[in-house]
Amino acid sequence: MKSLSLSTAVLLAATVSAGCxxxxxxxxxxxxxxxxxxxxxxxxxxxxxxxxxxxxxxxAFGDDQLTALVQExxxxxxxxxxxxxxxxxxxxxxxxxxxxxxPTLSAAVDAxxxxxxxxxxxxxxxxxxxxxxxxxxxxxxxxxxxxxxAQLEASAADLAAARLxxxxxxxxxxxxxxALDVQHRILTQTLKSFARSSELTRNQYDAGIVSRxxxxxxxxxxxxxxxxxxxxxxxxxxxxxxxAALQGKPPVAFELPRVEALPAVPAIPAQLPAELIARxxxxxxxxxxxxxxxAQIGVAITAWLPTLSLDASGGVNGESxxxxxxxxxxxxxxGPSLALTIFDGGRRSAAEDAAVASYDEQAAAYRQxxxxxxxxxxxxxxxxxxxxxxxxxxxxxxELAEENxxxxxxxxQSGLISYLEVAVAQNTTxxxxxxxxxxxxxxLAAAAELAASIGGSWQVGDDVGDAAERPxxx
Numbered sequence: 001m002k003s004l005s006l007s008t009a010v011l012l013a014a015t016v017s018a019g020c021x022x023x024x025x026x027x028x029x030x031x032x033x034x035x036x037x038x039x040x041x042x043x044x045x046x047x048x049x050x051x052x053x054x055x056x057x058x059x060a061f062g063d064d065q066l067t068a069l070v071q072e073x074x075x076x077x078x079x080x081x082x083x084x085x086x087x088x089x090x091x092x093x094x095x096x097x098x099x100x101x102x103p104t105l106s107a108a109v110d111a112x113x114x115x116x117x118x119x120x121x122x123x124x125x126x127x128x129x130x131x132x133x134x135x136x137x138x139x140x141x142x143x144x145x146x147x148x149x150a151q152l153e154a155s156a157a158d159l160a161a162a163r164l165x166x167x168x169x170x171x172x173x174x175x176x177x178x179a180l181d182v183q184h185r186i187l188t189q190t191l192k193s194f195a196r197s198s199e200l201t202r203n204q205y206d207a208g209i210v211s212r213x214x215x216x217x218x219x220x221x222x223x224x225x226x227x228x229x230x231x232x233x234x235x236x237x238x239x240x241x242x243x244a245a246l247q248g249k250p251p252v253a254f255e256l257p258r259v260e261a262l263p264a265v266p267a268i269p270a271q272l273p274a275e276l277i278a279r280x281x282x283x284x285x286x287x288x289x290x291x292x293x294x295a296q297i298g299v300a301i302t303a304w305l306p307t308l309s310l311d312a313s314g315g316v317n318g319e320s321x322x323x324x325x326x327x328x329x330x331x332x333x334x335g336p337s338l339a340l341t342i343f344d345g346g347r348r349s350a351a352e353d354a355a356v357a358s359y360d361e362q363a364a365a366y367r368q369x370x371x372x373x374x375x376x377x378x379x380x381x382x383x384x385x386x387x388x389x390x391x392x393x394x395x396x397x398x399e400l401a402e403e404n405x406x407x408x409x410x411x412x413q414s415g416l417i418s419y420l421e422v423a424v425a426q427n428t429t430x431x432x433x434x435x436x437x438x439x440x441x442x443x444l445a446a447a448a449e450l451a452a453s454i455g456g457s458w459q460v461g462d463d464v465g466d467a468a469e470r471p472x473x474x
Contacts (some may be wrong), residue, residue: 001277013129018139020138022298023294023297023298023301023304024142025420026146026291026292026294026295029363030364031366031371032374034393037378038378056449058171058451060266060447060448061171061263061266062263062265063263065256066170069247071166073170076249079162083158083159084295085262086155086158088297090154096148097141098145098147100134100141101136101145101278104131105130106131107127107129108130109125109126110125110126110446111124111125111189121301126317127316128314129313129314129315132309132310133185133253134148134307134308138301138305139141140298144295144299145291149176151292154289154292160284161308164281164452168452170243170247172445173239175254175263175265175441177239177240178261178263178441179438179440183232184229184233184236184260185423186434187188187229187232187435190426191225191226194221195222197419197422197426198215198219198222201419205232206362210418210419211418214418214419214420217419221413225430226352231343241254241454244443261286262441265440265447266447278452279455280373281307281455282369283369283370286369287366289365290363290365293358293359297356299355300355301352303341303352304352306338307339308337310335310336311335313332316330329395330411376449376453377453379449379451380446383449387442387443389445391440392436394432395436397432398432400432401425401428401433404428406423408421408422408424424426
């Protein structure tokens with residue numbers, strides 16, 4: 001009865017002190033804060049769009065084929081499958097941490113034979129059931145659960161970051177492929193024009209109007225364009241194979257029909273800078289890693305303190321296995337145990353120092369991630385703003401080049417100039433048209449980068465599920 005009273009008293013004392021938690025309580029590290037952006041003229045305000053709330057930011061491009069490709073990658077990409085498996089592992093790790101709140105129940109059955117030089121062979125058997133519970137006096141388990149919960153939330157953010165990265169890769173490869181299709185259309189049209197010019201020059205040479213040099217110039221120009229077409233085909237094959245891999249398919253099982261047009265350049269809705277940074281999954285992951293490292297400091301500190309556990313066991317003994325059921329000898333034990341490490345060669349001190357250093361590392365990584373995210377946003381805004389102006393100038397350049405080509409061609413047909421000037425004018429027009437396609441493709445890529453730099457439309461908590469729930473105290 002005395003032992004029961006003592007155990008009850010210890011249990012009550014442990015329950016009263018269970019609120020004690022070692023280590024610093026988590027406070028989010030201070031980071032740079034901006035109220036305005038350097039290149040805020042890059043914003044293109046627009047009415048609210050459904051995709052902005054759904055997270056399907058690629059819908060801003062208004063391309064059904066692109067939407068289908070992104071959705072396919074969301075479901076079948078193997079890099080995403082790896083990130084999803086890591087998230088499930090983190091979820092299991094949190095369950096493992098929370099298991100320490102509960103007592104451990106064990107059972108065992110033994111049978112043995114023994115003898116020595118002075119006695120006959122003896123037999124003994126026993127069956128026992130035991131329960132052991134280490135009380136969380138100093139909050140070691142609570143800190144460990146806090147750390148695993150933060151790591152789970154970081155893993156959820158990592159999964160969102162991986163998904164965003166794959167989506168961006170699909171969009172960029174698709175834009176590149178469509179730009180190559182448009183370049184192919186321009187080169188094919190120009191090839192026909194160059195072929196007519198070459199034929200005209202040869203007819204003029206046969207008539208003695210122009211020199212052999214003009215014929216060679218026209219044929220050289222035509223052959224160069226044919227070579228460029230092969231280069232475009234090679235680049236398109238590479239982009240097509242890249243998209244296939246992003247969708248989890250072998251290149252032989254994937255083919256994207258040629259569409260000789262680019263999507264329209266979308267506008268991305270404006271957001272406050274604080275909102276931009278707060279919802280980026282890489283920023284969320286970095287901040288949650290800081291929280292996990294902070295909790296690990298508390299876990300390391302509890303190693304300096306004694307552990308208190310309550311143990312109880314009971315069972316039966318007998319000379320043979322059948323005695324356990326027929327005529328058993330019953331036994332039981334119940335009582336607390338207190339343990340404290342006196343000397344460990346500096347292990348606990350080293351573990352605590354390592355935990356503090358890890359926290360400092362994660363805090364610095366978090367601050368750097370915030371800086372990098374601001375840089376990404378500013379870069380995307382600057383590129384968007386500059387490309388918008390460049391597109392206007394490039395359109396004017398195309399208009400002037402086409403007009404110049406018409407004038408030069410008329411002068412050549414009148415016998416006033418050599419074919420060299422025609423070739424120069426034609427190449428200027430061709431380069432201007434191809435440059436216009438490149439600028440438009442760059443605008444599309446910049447819009448995608450801007451969407452990615454603000455985290456798409458991913459919101460904190462989208463993939464965390466029950467990870468944000470605080471564990472119940474035992």
